[in-house]
Amino acid sequence: MRKGQSARPLGGMARSVRHAALAALVALAAGTGLVVGAAEAAAQVTTAPPPGAGSVVAEASAAISAGSSIPWGWNQIVVRVQNNGAQPARGEVEVTGHQYTSDEVFQASAPYTVGPSATVHVRVPVRVPSYGSFDVRVMDERLGEVRSQSFNSNGTPSVVLLDVVPASRLRAAIHEMPVAPLFLDPTSGTRGPSSSTSLMVSQANVDPATGDPLLPDRPALYASADAVLMRTDTLSRLHGAELDALAGFVLGGGTVALIVARPEDLRSQTLVSLVGGEVTGTTKSPELKQAISPTPSASGMGGRALTFAPHPKDEVGVELRGWAGGNLRPSPYGNAATYGLGEVHLLAFDPSSGPALDDPWVHVRLVDLARRAYDRRSTVVFKPGSEPARSDVNKIRRELDPNESTRWSVLLSTLILCIYAVLAGPVNFTLARQKHKPLRALWHLPLYAAAAFGTIVGIGIAARGLDGRARHLTLVEAGAGMTQGAARRYRGFFASQSEGMTVRTTDASSVVSTAVAAELSKQRDKLVVDRDGARLVNVAALPWQTVVIREDGFASLGEGISVVPTPSGGATVVNRSGRTLRAAVLVLPGGKAFLFERIADGDRVASTAGRDLSTFLDGQTWLAAVTRGRTVGSLSVHNLEAPDLGKLIGPVAPGLSDAWQAMGTAASHAADWFPDGVPTLIAQLDGGEGRRSDTGLRLESDRLLVRIVGWGGRP
Incomplete structure (x- = not known):
């Protein structure tokens, strides 16, 4: 009820109180109880909500x-x-x-x-x-x-650990402990390479009715988290969008640390999928003996600090466990497996309860695990849901803007105007004077103007067309052999009239925002969420201007693209993506690289079947720049070096060089495109994602790039 509506009834009630009081005084012989009763009744009515x-x-x-x-x-x-x-x-x-x-x-x-x-x-x-x-x-x-x-x-950059353990007391033990990541993106802050930050422990929301955690329902919504700590019984109960989002988080480069709560959880289909097979108990990992030095407090005095503990407490040491099966390997925290671009850890201890909760040895390892998860940011070009600070999307706009391919129309129109100026001016009046009819030049001027105007309009129509259209540029990043990959989509819309567009996500798990707004319009995203997914509404689209929408989601890679090692030290690439790989560049550990003009769907090719980049000058130049790398924090990262790469792939796939350069400038300068120790394959997938229209506009161009990292997949 609004304030203005309640004033009149309250005023009437006040008059009723005064009349009741006056009646009580007249009838005083009847007793004072009437006064008290009337006052109490009036108070109850006036204060009722x-x-x-x-x-x-x-x-x-x-x-x-x-x-x-x-x-x-x-x-x-x-x-x-x-x-x-x-x-x-x-x-x-x-x-x-x-x-x-x-x-x-x-x-x-x-x-x-x-x-x-x-x-x-x-x-x-x-x-x-x-x-x-x-x-x-x-x-x-x-x-x-x-x-x-x-x-x-x-x-402010922070290392964030999302604690999903019910009633966990871990936050009190390690929250705001100092941690020194090896990877420090220079575009995200002003901290120097030797600076340390703090570990932030975020506790998940819980449904009080069921006790289940309320986790993000889209992978990109984990953008600010580096690692997730969870019990296996909680993992086995996850389903639907929450489970898909958590799996997508790991596929896109995230880290999940699991506390094995029950023996039956080891047979959970979710856990089997994450680690690549059934898990059994075994002897504890030998890497648990590895000593990890804690990060000293940055303040020196008064700040929180971890205690150096080379060995666990006796009651913790006897409870340490090991795990085997699938892709698990020993780690300093227990056992770990690679899933997509991320990692899944089965902890050898339970840090949420018992003696381990208060053991400095456990605290140091959890902080170091979170640090390792943060350092993995360097190996993902576009972490789902995050955007590098000071990201340059200007080349993305040029790649998706049809105006960039119509510069010839401006030059031709300028030439037409110059010709018109000559014909309508000196030539027209000179001919009229020679025929002794000077006024005839004035009658010819509208004809020259109409002809020039019609020609320029025709050139504009030929260059821009009569209807709007859309263009896509997408980069999919995936682990070798994975059927899905994290996709960063840039969707450009070129409208022929001013209108407020509605841009829907490609699927229900994606998020969208404006990357480049139309000129003279203010960027103000309005996202509407319902059971059909999310959509941007009232996107400002001005006539003949390009709006670029950024979308983070996932894309299918068919049955995956495998990269398996060979006994000779090379690699074999097996393409089961359902599309042809164009201008594929395979970089192997140790610095060798090979170029393939095309790898058709179903083909199985050895690395030696490609052109060795070290055998010609342009290949040597690009390979030297990549292998030289640059230091970011305490890590050595390898940039794309797109200008030199363009000289290699330009003759193989026209226009592909500009697409890679656009992606390279939109990504962080600290991204490690070719991590050490694992192979990396970059290529174009012919045919794009197979769509014909977007938001009611004809899809004019759909370029799909792919980046495959690591060993894996069916041979």
């Missing part, structure tokens, strides 16, 4: 947080809406982000419906701005705003 007030309550929290603030990048807001009334409640959750100032840069909304005496959890994906804030409002159709909360964000 309006109908429906308090029947809907809500509380919001972030899926991943770092202390009192929210890490920047894609995240998820979980809103618990409880209906205490007797009628169903409907409404909407709105999240608005602001960066630096009060200017709105992002808005997301999701509807909800909750039955009487019931509770629902509304999950809203949000793009958290760096050094900004965002507000959450819960609106009810009948009651209006029932909840408003504000959160702050920051852009």
